[in-house]
Amino acid sequence: MHPSGKYKYDAAKDSRSRRWWARIGINTAPVVKVYHGYGHEGELQVFGHVLSRSPVTERRTRYHLLANIWALLRLFMVKPKPHATVQLLWQDRTIHAQTADDGFFHFQWKPEYPTPAGWHAVTVTHTQNGETIAEGTGEVYIPHRTQFCCISDIDDTFLISHSEQVFRKLKVLLTHNAASRRPFDGAVRHYQLLSHGHTVPPIPNPFFYVSSSEWNLYDYIREFSDTWQLPEGVYLLNQLKLFSQLLKTGRGKHHTKFTRIARILESYPHMPFVLLGDDTQQDPYIYEAIARHFPRRIISVYLRHLSDEKKPEVQAVIHNLEAQGIACCYFRHSEEAIAHSRRMGLIAPLPASW
Structure with missing residues (x-):
């Protein structure tokens, strides 16, 4: 300690600390x-x-x-x-x-x-x-002014994550890297088709990825998306977590997700939106709230069906959305979602000779 009573900076100790962290x-x-x-x-x-x-x-x-x-x-x-x-x-x-x-x-x-x-x-x-x-x-x-914009969740919507089972989710995170993780079959194709629906590759329909996963995983998620060639887009994640909060990964405050989605819709008042999520957490209820707050702005909602326990509640949400004139697809396999998007005219129909 310095005679003044204040701690004196120790350059050698600081250098050793930096080298230890670097190792x-x-x-x-x-x-x-x-x-x-x-x-x-x-x-x-x-x-x-x-x-x-x-x-x-x-x-x-x-x-x-x-x-x-x-x-x-x-x-x-x-x-x-x-x-x-x-x-x-x-x-x-x-x-x-x-x-x-x-x-x-x-x-x-x-x-x-x-x-x-x-x-x-x-x-x-x-x-x-x-x-x-x-x-x-x-x-x-x-974004370019295209026919619609897409907002998608990440975990268990296109990235297999087991969000509702915290230890199973951690096991997947710990034992796989971003390049070895897998999306659901057909999910990437659905997103690519939506990205190019009624437009040309240089002017894609914009994509926003809004998730309860924390900012710590930003580069990890980006690497996964690039590996599987998901549409380029903006990623809006949740509050940064420290090491002591690792067990709480992906279990952030879901009301902030509503706020992040609302800001996107407010930024593009001229554009209709397609929402994509799943039934493992709060997506159905957040999307229902968004539809109420932004009437006639949501043209279609896609929810991946993973939880049989939540099916009755989610079907009630879908009934409410359809009553507002919003087309919904509650699906187990992405091919069902692709077929629905074709019927909706969001993506090009198959050739007559298919």
Whole structure:
């Protein structure tokens, strides 16, 4: 201790600590993680985290049980940096923000002039006393004006997760990596068909993936989606969790999911929406609430049937949705959902000679 009574900084001890963390694949330098943002011509938003401790990104996928377990555990060995100053430059204008207690930042601004549809690169810088500490890059998405937009859950909607069985879900997370996980048969094809329904590949129908999974799994989920060629889209996940909260993975507050979906609909008032989910958690009830709050905005709801116990309640929800003129498909196999989408005219019909 310093004679003044204050602890004196020990550079050697700090260096040893950094080297120890580095050996186990943890970075102790500040990191800015920028997630896919979204917006329209008149307003844009981008979000991310500033972390003072985070997992090092691996350059290759390891197909080994212990490596999978350690890779997953590292995703939760994070330390958010609260009240950090961040900024981004857009159209020669600097926008400022500050991170919340959990290190999360959210930029929302109106651009000086309209931004064309498509993906646009953005860089977020973390500064301290006017000095750049770290920066991260991401993209902001402005959808084209297409016939409809899709909002999908992730776990047990297209990614086999066993969400209702916490230990079974953890077993899958720990024993598989993002590249070895599997989607439900036919789910990717359904999403690809919806993405290109009544449009052309350069102008896909926009996709938003809204989940109760935490931001810790963002890169993991993105890697899975890229591996299986799911439509490119914006991922809106739940609050970052620490290592001590690992057992609660995917079991966040579902009311925030309603809020995230509502913000998407408010951002695109001219577009109708297709909602995709499952019956293992709260999707049917959240989608029913969305339909009530946004009448005549939802054209179709798809719910994967995995829980026989919940079937009567879900069928009651479907009855309420259909009474509002919303087409519903409660299905076990994705081929049923694809056939329904063809009947609805959301995707191209099969050729007459098929």
